[in-house]
Amino acid sequence: xxxxxxxxxxxxxxxxxxxxxxxxxxxxxxxxxxxxxxxxxxxxxxxxxxxxxxxxxxxxxxxxxxxxxxxxxxxxxxxxxxxxxxxxxxxxx
Amino acid sequence: xxxxxxxxxxxxxxxxxxxxxxxxxxxxxxxxxxxxxxxxxxxxxxxxxxxxxxxxxxxxxxxxxxxxxxxxxxxxxxxxxxxxxxxxxxxxxxxxxxxxxxxxxxxxxxxxxxxxxxxxxxxxxxxxxxxxxxxxxxxxxxxxxxxxxxxxxxxxxxxxxxxxxxxxxxxxxxxxxxxxxxxxxxxxxxxxxxxxxxxxxxxxxxxxxxxxxxxxxxxxxxxxxxxxxxxxxxxxxxxxxxxxxxxxxxxxxxxxxxxxxxxxxxxxxxxxxxxxxxxxxxxxxxxxx
Numbered sequence: 001x002x003x004x005x006x007x008x009x010x011x012x013x014x015x016x017x018x019x020x021x022x023x024x025x026x027x028x029x030x031x032x033x034x035x036x037x038x039x040x041x042x043x044x045x046x047x048x049x050x051x052x053x054x055x056x057x058x059x060x061x062x063x064x065x066x067x068x069x070x071x072x073x074x075x076x077x078x079x080x081x082x083x084x085x086x087x088x089x090x091x092x093x
Numbered sequence: 094x095x096x097x098x099x100x101x102x103x104x105x106x107x108x109x110x111x112x113x114x115x116x117x118x119x120x121x122x123x124x125x126x127x128x129x130x131x132x133x134x135x136x137x138x139x140x141x142x143x144x145x146x147x148x149x150x151x152x153x154x155x156x157x158x159x160x161x162x163x164x165x166x167x168x169x170x171x172x173x174x175x176x177x178x179x180x181x182x183x184x185x186x187x188x189x190x191x192x193x194x195x196x197x198x199x200x201x202x203x204x205x206x207x208x209x210x211x212x213x214x215x216x217x218x219x220x221x222x223x224x225x226x227x228x229x230x231x232x233x234x235x236x237x238x239x240x241x242x243x244x245x246x247x248x249x250x251x252x253x254x255x256x257x258x259x260x261x262x263x264x265x266x267x268x269x270x271x272x273x274x275x276x277x278x279x280x281x282x283x284x285x286x287x288x289x290x291x292x293x294x295x296x297x298x299x300x301x302x303x304x305x306x307x308x309x310x311x312x313x314x315x316x317x318x319x320x321x322x323x324x325x326x327x328x329x330x331x332x333x334x335x336x337x338x339x340x341x342x343x344x345x346x347x348x349x350x351x352x353x354x355x356x357x358x359x360x361x362x363x364x365x366x367x368x369x370x371x372x373x374x375x376x377x378x379x380x381x382x
Contacts, residue, residue, distance in 0.1 A: 004136055005123075005136060006119070006122065006123045006126055007123065007126040007127055007130055007132070007136075007138045008126055009126060009129065009130065009138075009140065011129065012122075012125055012126045012129060015125070016122060016125075045372065045376050045379070046379070054368070055368075058361070058364060058365060058368065061361050062361065062365070065146065065150065065358065065361070068143055068146045068147050068150055069147075069150035069151065073142065073143050073144070073147055075143065
């Protein structure tokens, strides 16, 4: 099967492998601890682990965009900020 | 309690997963791949990194199209939601008028978007269109092909004509589901018409209204066909919304890299807004329970 039309590159492949690994890890977490871990955090509504992952990923995307728009092309600081943000989301949301 | 695990269910959802993968996930992955590369065709790609994103985020063209889209969606919601509620409140609840009204309300929704655009494109023309001709006969200088305000007014009125019915039908469904006992209690208490609306009808319509707002916002934010057929994004760029700009860039200019970057930003904005609306809707449901 030829996938050249999808124009794969190593960075984008690593990006998607990262996303799919996160989703698979969430599946394993759910298997080990079923129920999704619902709780009410600082947003004052109930979220599950899946919700928190979604909020983390979506927020990280906007952090990267904001960094590109305001900071510059290097995204390492944006990545670090996103990791801190995701930890905050999983801890407090 | 012992749960019965039946993993056969996974095979039942497999066709949906395959369908979603081929119709959404794989195309989206391809767009991400395109957004970091440049191509001149012939399946040859050159690494561009984050250049297209930086270019998009610093482009007045993108921000102007986004602003136009947000203003358009805001105006559409400000008109269609109150108007839809007003019409739904005044529609008959019983008798032969009900099917007549429902069919009349459903008619605009059944017309394909490009046909709606064509209808209004002809209707608004100064030379052969009834609307354009009448307005100019009344001394109003109306020409949607030359004046940006006229073009905006035409696109907005067209959208209101096409989609207010959806809000009406959703609100009507919410209204007819209210038991008579509520109205009887209000009558005994001597409630005014406004109080009945404020404390009975509006709370009971809350869920359908949220759905209506969500649907109308998403639809108006992704609008393409109707304004494209009527104004083509003009005059100038005055009615060039994000989707029109995107198609111009991807198909007209064959700038696939910038268009892919723009698509991803557009997608993320829609995803964020959908999540906000979805959360508000599900939270209001949870509070009601």
